[in-house]
Amino acid sequence: MEYALELRGITKRFGPIVANDAVDFDLKPGEVHALLGENGAGKSTLMSVLYGLYTPDEGEIRVDGRPVTINSPLEAIDLGIGMVHQHFMLVPVMTVAENIVLAQEPTKGALLDVDASKARVRELSERYGLAVNPDARVEDITVGMQQRVEILRALYRGARILVLDEPTAVLTAQEANDLFRVLEALKADGTGIVFISHKLNEVLEIADRVTVLRRGKRIDTVPTQGATEESLARLMVGREVLLRVEKPPAQPKEAVLEVTDLEVSDDRGLPAVRGASLTIRAGEIVALAGVDGNGQSELVEAVTGLRPVQTGTIRVGGTDLTDSGARGMVRHGVSHIAEDRHRRGLVLNFTLAENLALREYNTPKLSNGWLLSLKRMRDRARGLIREYDVRGGGPSSLALSLSGGNQQKVVIAREIACNPRVLVAAQPTRGLDVGAIEFVHRRLVSERDAGRGILLMSLEFEEVRSLADRILVIYEGEIVGEFPPDVSEEELGIAMTGGGRQREAAA
Amino acid sequence: MSTELEPQPGEVEGEEIAEGYAQTPAARLAAYFDGGGVLVPVLTAVLAFFVGGLVILITGHNPLSTYKAIFNGSGLNWIFPWVSGSERTTAALNLQQTLIITVPLILTGLAVAFAFRCGLFNIGGLGQYLVGGYIAVWVGSSFAGMPSVLHIIFAIVAGTLGGAAWAGIAGLLKATVGAHEVISTIMLNWIAVWLGAYLFALNGPLQNTDPSQQSVPISNDIVAGAKLPVFWGDPELQGLHIGIFIALAAVVVFWLVLNRSTTGYEVRAVGFNPEAARYGGINVSWNYFLVMAVCGAFAGLAGTLDLLGWQFHIATNDVLNSASGGLAFFGIAVALLGRNTASGTVIAALLFGALLSGTSQRNLDPNIFEPELAGNLTFIIQGLVVLIVSADVIVLTMLRRGRSMFKRRSATAPAAKAEAS
DSSP: OOOSEEEEEEEEEETTEEEEEEEEEEEOTTOEEEEEOOTTSSHHHHHHHHTTSSOOSEEEEEETTEEEOOOSHHHHHHTTEEEEOSSOOOOTTSBHHHHHHTTSOOEETTEEOHHHHHHHHHHHHHHTTOOOOTTSBGGGSOHHHHHHHHHHHHHHTTOSEEEEESTTTTOOHHHHHHHHHHHHHHHHTTOEEEEEESOHHHHHHHOSEEEEEETTEEEEEEESTTOOHHHHHHHHHSSOOOOSOOOOOOOOOSEEEEEEEEEEEOTTSOEEEEEEEEEEETTOEEEEEOOTTSSHHHHHHHHTTSSOOSEEEEEETTEEOTTOHHHHHHHTTEEEEOSOIIIIIOOTTSBHHHHHTTTTTTSTTTBSSSBBOHHHHHHHHHHHHHHTTOOSOOTTSBGGGSOHHHHHHHHHHHHHHTOOSEEEEESTTTTOOHHHHHHHHHHHHHHHHTTOEEEEEESOHHHHHHHOSEEEEEETTEEEEEEOTTOOHHHHHHHHTTHHHHHHHHO | OOOTTSOOOOHHHHHHHHHHHOOSHHHHHHHHHHHHTTHHHHHHHHHHHHHHHHHHHHTTSOHHHHHHHHHHHTTGGGGSTTOOHHHHHHHHHHHHHHHHHHHHHHHHHHHHHHHHHTTOOOOTHHHHHHHHHHHHHHHHHSOTTSOHHHHHHHHHHHHHHHHHHHHHHHHHHHHHHOOOHHHHHHHHHHHHHHHHHHHTSTTOTTSOOOGGGTTSOBOOOOOGGGSOOEEESOGGGTOEETHHHHHHHHHHHHHHHHHHBHHHHHHHHHHHOHHHHHHTTOOHHHHHHHHHHHHHHHHHHHHHHHIIIIIOSOBHHHHHHHTTTOHHHHHHHHHHHTTTOHHHHHHHHHHHHHHHHHTSTTTSOTTTSOHHHHHHHHHHHHHHHHHHHHTHHHHHHHHHHHHHHHHHHHOOSOOOSGGGO
């Protein structure tokens, strides 16, 4: 057999918990083999075993047919195994070339041979079409570029087996496409690639075979040819998953949120939203679609009271709430599922009870104005945890101990518990697996049907088209068009990149 | 099928994530403390004493007998019922000294700890302590006819507010123009020091009015009615004043405000994640100001109680000496060792109080260790505590090593570490 890598019967236990249960996995040279599974399915454990971070309790690892034991990442690197982690391990103040050769520097006497380093980097980057500037500092380059540097570093160290841990999670759509082209080139050169992901469409696009893990067990290994998103999701979750949101037609009523001629500046004081107007009615989901960085985040922040408004008005239920602050907005019925749950949506070091109280800790519900009622906070948390099926902790668990999907449920529970008229959901499914995405989507639809107006800010085509009743496209801070949800991807794409505006100008 | 492979809320997993997102000092500290529980401060103290012991050894003394002499010098042997006779009398006197010092240590510890919980680093304990003392000495030495209880309350309230106002300047600067509180509180320390040097200097505005003392740069004495009552020991021999109950009450207030009040909820939210706090509708700038003012109140109260309780006057020399190694600086070590909690602060304050009085010239047995050297030992241990806590990596790494070894052996640890991401 000409497998570059074989994992046979790998079992890894943590006390009573079996993280990997007799898992088989193999990889041919020049193949992309995806490892698919929900959060907690055992993907990362398996790869940590491969990379020498964990010692397996049972099982065998073979590289090029030879049985090996791997006790540290250094030994893995020596065996030609390279790993690109989700969180990059680069030195920000050093140049691209310096980062790549780090730990295996070409030297001239006692000094770093700068020219040789650059030459090696250039040679590698040309061979695989991984364009980078060897002299740029890592802190100055984009996330997509940093990922290329990570890949180049693995290649520089002689990797023939490359493990990519959720590589697209941090990338824009364009960067992800670029990455896939790089992977094609690596494949053609005989490098075997393990592609860890929970994004089904990507797996189908790039991988040759897929191994699905569920609760530590290998469920199946299938070729991607003939597989569909539905079939993979079923393997992954163990039941039928509704990838398409089923929803009755919207029955919009009165306007609940009216934004008129809004102008907002970004952090540097430059105009980010330029005269945007939009209306959201009770009982509809309006999506704000656009390429990242076109003012949608600033618009969301202005509407939720987190960013000052330069000019224009924001009315909720007819009341002018312009510049009434985050608390004012919540009090008047605007809830906000924040874009980044770690940075903003949650206090990770707070318990769930405390996090669930963030909006209402000083209202009569949870305090007497001065003293908190811990009992009421706990009782309320217990109820919400049950209602939203938050798993992995109780009212007194710290938020940071939950998985991403459960953390997001906590945020959603809190924001809906305020009983808002308008729910602003910014990238509500970012980083979640299919099961959790399904939960969030269903919940948003049911809140719509309960008569709330929902503003959905999302960067995902699929999500926008399947969830929204109307799609507003934002481009360079302006709302450049409105589309029905059955708009074609092409048409939406053109509008999002400014095509719509040009056409209008021409007409 | 069981659900046991859901990501477990195990402590290991929590640490992993906490490291990734611990951006503020408070969150970083929280991750550090969650990582070790009560074990970390104990280990920190043990490590500091161990290195201190090495220092003693290098000076050619026996560390064990030296530590025992310090223990006896602090009067803590008073708690043993078999200590009797003259030994017991001495122990009581020494313990009174220890507890007198513990009072300001508790309060300056709270002044640092409260700031920490809001993500602020209050280095200004000294200045706040001094300003509180200046005001207390002025109020306490004036208004001679006032009823005693009123006079004491007046002096305490005034001194406390003085400290609050002094620290409030740093809070205001932080809240309005974003000036870093570390810089501004250090600056305010020096301003307070030289303010004192001016106030009580010869012909200074608050120099004493006693005709026979005109050549001495010292304040008026606190009048008898404004002195805090002594409830243990002889008032003439610096017995223990009731300030210790006020300090303990402050500890209770600290705990209540932080853990039970809506204000404390805001303070902790801001400390862990200011961005999330803002999102939750909390006024972050106001909290910075408020917290600094509360910290200043604690430190100002410390200065006030010291003056009303046993110092009774301020000399410019004392003020200038306090700038290098005054009691107020110990507040930082107290808060760090006490993990910024109410109970931890009391214990750490008592530890440092005992060390300070146990190594003083008056209390330490000179046959075992020269007190001139021993005093410096206290500063060495203080420095080591700050160093070890600041370089949290050391203790945490030791703990992790120990823990993972334990895990490999017992194989009962929570799992799913790798799945945390």
